[in-house]
Amino acid sequence: MNSRRDRNARTALFDGIEEGGIRASPSYSNHEIDEQENDKAVDGLQDRVSLLKRLTGDIHEEVEAHNRMLDRMGNDMDASRGVLSGTIDKFKMVFETKSNRRMFTLVASFVVIFLVIYYLTRWYMV
Template identity: 80%
Template sequence: MNSRRDRSNRTALFDGIEEGGIRANYSHEIDEHENDRAIDGLQDRVNLLKRLSGDINEEVESHNRMLDRMGNDMDASRGILSGTMDRFKMVFEKKSSRRMFTLVAIFVVLFLVIYYLVK
């Protein structure tokens, strides 16, 4: 409101100074009107951008919280999986040593059988 009053005071101060007197004043009022409309349009755009940026900020924060929860869940899953993998390794090591022993025993028996057959 004050800015419009200041503008009207400004136009009253410069009234008649420009060439053309009334035409210049009329043109100046039209320019002021166009400027006021442009300012109002810009204010609307700024308000819209502020609301959008607020919405974007909320969205980013919610995604960050979701990613943090997902990271924590992944860490917990990693711990469980590493324990499971350790158990699998122990089972496979035991089975592989059994298999190796079985294989060696079979080779020894085959060697003895072949040895006695050849002799």
């Protein structure tokens, strides 16, 4: 008997509230409630899908932009590699064809010119 009173008290206390939400009025059938919940869930999923679609579109555009930038940078690196290898080939040709005596004369003249400019600037600075 005591358990029956507890159930009645509990029912009176939580009348209209079900586990997980508010109990629907008796005029709605379970089928209508399920349809409404399904419609809300479908709307929520549609919103999430559209958000994910926009995000993936933005990611795709960003990846395409980065790919274009990397392609341009690769082309620039190839061009600079060609210029650098051409310059190195010219230096090799100059060093191979010049004799040691001419190379020494060239280096010595640069050192002499540097020393003359250094002493002239020190003399004018004082």
